[in-house]
Amino acid sequence: MKKYNPIPLEELQKINKPVNVNVKHKESLTILDRVAVFITSIVGTMWCAIAFTILASISLPDAIKGGRATVISWIAQTFLQLVLLSVIMVGQNLQSRRSELRAEADFDVDTKAEIEIETILQHLENQNEEIAKILENVDRK
Numbered sequence: 001m002k003k004y005n006p007i008p009l010e011e012l013q014k015i016n017k018p019v020n021v022n023v024k025h026k027e028s029l030t031i032l033d034r035v036a037v038f039i040t041s042i043v044g045t046m047w048c049a050i051a052f053t054i055l056a057s058i059s060l061p062d063a064i065k066g067g068r069a070t071v072i073s074w075i076a077q078t079f080l081q082l083v084l085l086s087v088i089m090v091g092q093n094l095q096s097r098r099s100e101l102r103a104e105a106d107f108d109v110d111t112k113a114e115i116e117i118e119t120i121l122q123h124l125e126n127q128n129e130e131i132a133k134i135l136e137n138v139d140r141k
Contacts, residue, residue: 017114049086
């Protein structure tokens with residue numbers, strides 16, 4: 001029978017530590033990335049969507065006076081692009097926040113599991129030492 005030599009706990013602790021991906025991501029952002037995130041966080045609000053709606057509505061009377069083609073153009077180019085862009089960004093920001101919360105929860109679970117696993121491994125190492133002592137005593141007799 002082949003003797004099993006377990007990997008020492010100290011070496012196992014060096015491998016595969018749980019990583020908080022949200023923190024790692026924030027640390028990896030460049031200045032331009034941070035500017036983009038800041039702008040996105042402003043444009044991706046319902047307040048911005050309301051402001052864009054008001055801004056787009058200012059040109060609506062002139063679009064109506066211009067006829068059907070102008071109204072369609074106003075809807076497609078002004079209203080949809082300004083207002084729906086912000087509303088879509090709000091939805092994406094909400095989904096992103098949910099993903100961040102899920103990643104945080106996963107990190108917490110992974111961290112707790114790592115502590116539990118280390119505790120079990122330490123217990124097993126202690127058992128191995130005790131079994132080795134017992135085997136020594138049995139071999140002496």
